[in-house]
Amino acid sequence: xxxxxxxxxxxxxxxxxxxxxxxxxxxxxxxxxxxxxxxxxxxxxxxxxxxxxxxxxxxxxxxxxxxxxxxxxxxxxxxxxxxxxxxxxxxxxxxxxxxxxxxxxxxxxxxxxxxxxxxxxxxxxxxxxxxxxxxxxxxxxxxxxxxxxxxxxxxxxxxxxxxxxxxxxxxxxxxxxxxxxxxxxxxxxxxxxxxxxxxxxxxxxxxxxxxxxxxxxxxxxxxxxxxxxxxxxxxxxxxxxxxxxxxxxxxxxxxxxxxxxxxxxxxxxxxxxxxxxxxx
Amino acid sequence: xxxxxxxxxxxxxxxxxxxxxxxxxxxxxxxxxxxxxxxxxxxxxxxxxxxxxxxxxxxxxxxxxxxxxxxxxxxxxxxxxxxxxxxxxxxxxxxxxxxxxxxxxxxxxxxxxxxxxxxxxxxxxxxxxxxxxxxxxxxxxxxxxxxxxxxxxxxxxxxxxxxxxxxxxxxxxxxxxxxxxxxxxxxxxxxxxxxxxxx
Numbered sequence: 001x002x003x004x005x006x007x008x009x010x011x012x013x014x015x016x017x018x019x020x021x022x023x024x025x026x027x028x029x030x031x032x033x034x035x036x037x038x039x040x041x042x043x044x045x046x047x048x049x050x051x052x053x054x055x056x057x058x059x060x061x062x063x064x065x066x067x068x069x070x071x072x073x074x075x076x077x078x079x080x081x082x083x084x085x086x087x088x089x090x091x092x093x094x095x096x097x098x099x100x101x102x103x104x105x106x107x108x109x110x111x112x113x114x115x116x117x118x119x120x121x122x123x124x125x126x127x128x129x130x131x132x133x134x135x136x137x138x139x140x141x142x143x144x145x146x147x148x149x150x151x152x153x154x155x156x157x158x159x160x161x162x163x164x165x166x167x168x169x170x171x172x173x174x175x176x177x178x179x180x181x182x183x184x185x186x187x188x189x190x191x192x193x194x195x196x197x198x199x200x201x202x203x204x205x206x207x208x209x210x211x212x213x214x215x216x217x218x219x220x221x222x223x224x225x226x227x228x229x230x231x232x233x234x235x236x237x238x239x240x241x242x243x244x245x246x247x248x249x250x251x252x253x254x255x256x257x258x259x260x261x262x263x264x265x266x267x268x269x270x271x272x273x274x275x276x277x278x279x280x
Numbered sequence: 281x282x283x284x285x286x287x288x289x290x291x292x293x294x295x296x297x298x299x300x301x302x303x304x305x306x307x308x309x310x311x312x313x314x315x316x317x318x319x320x321x322x323x324x325x326x327x328x329x330x331x332x333x334x335x336x337x338x339x340x341x342x343x344x345x346x347x348x349x350x351x352x353x354x355x356x357x358x359x360x361x362x363x364x365x366x367x368x369x370x371x372x373x374x375x376x377x378x379x380x381x382x383x384x385x386x387x388x389x390x391x392x393x394x395x396x397x398x399x400x401x402x403x404x405x406x407x408x409x410x411x412x413x414x415x416x417x418x419x420x421x422x423x424x425x426x427x428x429x430x431x432x433x434x435x436x437x438x439x440x441x442x443x444x445x446x447x448x449x450x451x452x453x454x455x456x457x458x459x460x461x462x463x464x465x466x467x468x469x470x471x472x473x474x475x476x477x478x479x
Contacts, residue, residue, distance in 0.1 A: 063438070065414045066476030068343065071439040098414055098476050132439060134343070139377045140475045142342045211471035238412075239432065239471045 025053035025135050029145035033127070034167040037158035038151050040119040043083060043112050047170045048072060048129055048147060050107040057102035058133040060090035062209055062249075064100040064216035068134040068142075072109060075128040079116030086110050088173045089250055089262035090207055099217035101207055108170035119153045126150050175250045178263035180229065184247045185272050190236035192269060194247060197229030199261060201253040204230040206265070208249040212239045244269055304464050305427035309420070310410045314369070317382035317389075317399035324422070327365045331459070333452065334420035335396065336408065336477060337368040338378030339388040341416045343474035347434060348392045349442050352417070355452065356395045364456070368396040371408030376478035378416070379403065405479040415474035419452045423459060430455035432470035 032047035050070075052058055059067035074082050088108050090101040113127065128148035135141050180198020187193055192214070194206060204222065208214035215235040223231025230253060247269055252262045309332075313323040324332065335352070338344055344352075356366050370385060372378035380388060385399045402408055411420055411431065421430040430451060437448035455465045 062471075063473065066474070067415075068438045068473050095476055096479060098479075100476065134475075136475065138478070139340065140342055142346075216471075237471075239469045241467065241469075 023139065024141045024143065025056040025137075027052050027056075027058075027133070027135060027143050027145070029131055029147050031127070031129060031147035031149045032163050032167050032170065033149045033151060034160055034164040035151060035157055036160050037154040037156070038115050039155065039157055040115050040153055041117040042157070043114045044151075044157075045167055045171070046111050046113055046127060046149075047167045048109045048111070048131060049166075049170060050103075050109075050131065050133070050145075052103070052105060052107060052135060054105070056135045056137050057091075057093060057100075057104045058107065058135050060101040060103060060207065061087050062101055062207065062211050062216065064093075064102075064211070065098040066095075066100045067102070067136065067140075070103070070107075070131070070133040072111070073130040073132075074111070074113075075126075075130070076113065077125045079118075080125065080127075081114055083112045083114055085112075086174045086264075089175050089252060092205060092207075097217065101216065108173050110167070110171055110174060115153060121154055122152060124150050124152050175262040175264040178251065178265050180263075182247075182265060182267040184267050184269045186243075186269050187272050190240070192234040192236070192247060193223070193231065193272075194234055194267075195223070195226055195229065195231040196251055196253075196263075196265070197226060199253055199263075200228055200255045201230040202256045203254040204232055205252045206232055206234055206247075206249055207252065208234070208237075208247070210237075210244075210248070212237050212241060213244045213247065214249075305423065305429055306431060306468050307428060309422040309426050309428040310407075311426075312407045312410060314400040314402055314407060315382075317385040317401065319382060322367070322398050322400060324426070327422075328426060329424045331359075331364040331424060331456065332422040333359055333364055333366045334411065334413075334422070335366065335368045336413045336416045336418040337370055337399070338372055338416040338475060338478065339380065339385075339392075340377050341475035344416050346440075346442065347417055347445075348394065349445075351445055352434075353392065353394050355450070359456070360395060360397060365398075366396040367398050367400055368394070369400045369402050369407060369413075371402040371405045371413065372478040373405060374403055377475075378478055405477070408477055408479065413472075413477055415472040416477060417474055418472040418477075421452055421455045421459070421465075429459050429465045430468055432468075433472045436470070438473035 028051035030049045035044045038044050058070050061069050093100045093102040130146050132144045184194045215237045218235035221233045248266045251265050254260045311324045316322045417434045419434050435448035435450045440448050458465050
């Protein structure tokens with residue numbers, strides 16, 4: 001009975017709420033709170049896991065050529081705030097030349113939340129998230145779920161070991177912080193030459209955070225002669241409204257033994273003629 | 281044909297960065313002729329002298345349904361009343377979602393009280409691909425001179441819903457109002473959102 005109650009409390013099978021759509025996929029949603037007790041002023045992680053029915057996909061923050069970004073709206077007590085939300089590394093879903101950036105199966109998001117400095121010890125606080133997505137295969141069905149949990153505030157953190165283990169696993173699917181070197185140059189046509197070195201790679205793809213910087217569906221030709229890294233030619237987006245100053249997004253790499261890695265990149269874009277002007 | 285359009289879009293986007301040579305439009309709108317839902321031939325050329333809206337439509341796409349909660353019908357009425365030609369284009373391939381024949385297309389549009397000037401059948405996706413249409417909905421605005429003024433999303437709220445829709449900035453309306461006032465359209469493209477077109 002208590003197991004059933006727990007399941008009902010933490011997992012909503014959101015697909016079922018779209019009864020008018022016979023073909024709605026099952027999408028489970030769960031909140032993972034690795035800390036039962038947090039300390040005022042501290043930052044702590046909260047996970048959200050969506051489990052998407054096999055064969056269906058949902059979309060990354062930049063959905064690419066088609067789709068709608070998966071959106072998480074938080075409802076937090078006054079003064080609490082979400083500092084950052086990390087999406088897992090997307091996949092490239094190519095449907096006859098239209099390329100979308102998607103998530104399949106188990107999709108793990110991790111947010112970092114800060115509790116305010118001034119809080120009474122022992123108080124309980126509710127953390128709620130409304131998740132919205134568009135799930136597609138041949139057709140698309142929107143879905144939503146609300147998940148919530150409670151943390152208390154104390155003088156020491158109290159972990160929930162099982163939830164902590166789960167959250168650690170969730171974090172492992174997130175892009176890592178890039179420690180290598182990045183050089184991004186804008187060529188005359190507006191395309192970007194991006195060189196990432198410091199991690200062995202044979203294949204690579206760059207998922208730009210914004211569709212206004214890199215054309216989502218364009219091929220990304222690999223430059224030759226980059227040792228211990230990869231060079232990618234990123235096509236200027238047809239949706240560009242301003243001249244982008246930074247390249248942000250997820251770099252996906254695969255090395256010669258098939259190991260895949262992904263990194264969050266945030267690098268300045270240099271103009272190709274910068275160097276020439278300095279020489280004059 | 282598709283490559284020509286992509287090149288045109290890119291070329292204009294590249295020059296866009298330079299204020300001195302900023303283009304006023306996305307270039308000439310590709311001409312086409314399609315059969316409408318009543319079996320008549322409709323060509324873009326016949327609307328010279330009028331603004332033309334192209335709306336990519338799929339009656340079963342939930343994002344289209346969201347905008348057919350009243351938003352698109354309202355625009356159709358407002359635009360056509362103003363003398364604009366509104367063409368709802370159906371680029372779903374036979375057997376795929378949203379593909380319907382003329383009568384069924386008319387019935388589906390009528391059931392939503394939609395009021396486009398024509399529903400055009402593009403089952404081989406030729407016109408959709410010419411315009412680089414990726415999603416339903418996707419909107420294009422063409423000037424009375426046949427220049428493409430806007431091509432992209434209907435508004436700036438991919439995650440919108442019926443409650444937030446009134447707060448969204450509608451890019452089609454914005455482009456039309458600017459063009460009608462004799463100004464250059466300031467947002468000419470945007471990333472379209474919605475269901476992938478079922479080519």
